[in-house]
Amino acid sequence: MSTGKLSKREVVAGLRKLNGWKVVKGNLHRLFKFKDFTQAFGFMKRVALVADRMDHHPDWSNAYNEVTIDLSTHSVGGLTKNDFELAGEIQKVRR
Secondary structure: OOOOOOHHHHHHHHHHHOOOOOOEEEEEEEEOOOOOHHHHHHHHHEEEEEEEOOOOOOEEEEEEEEEEEEOOOOOOEEEOHHHHHHHHHHEEEHH
C-alpha cells in the first residue's frame, strides 16, 4: 500500500469516490450522525476493528449521537492512499 503524500489532483480524484467526505485543515473529514449514543458507539467499535486490521488509525471524537472522523498520515504530513482506503472502508461500515 502506497504511503506517499498525494498531490492536490490525486486528493480531488479520491474525494470523487467518497460520499460526504471533505478536506478540512489537511485532513479527510466527516461527521456521522446516529439515532443515539449506542448506535454511534457501535459504529466506532466496528471502525476500530477495521482500522486496526489496516494498521491505520483515525483521529476521532464522539459526542452523544455524533462521531467526527479526521484522517491523515502523520508520518508524511498529509493525505495518502491509506487515508482514502480507510475512508472507503468506513463508508462500508456505515451502510
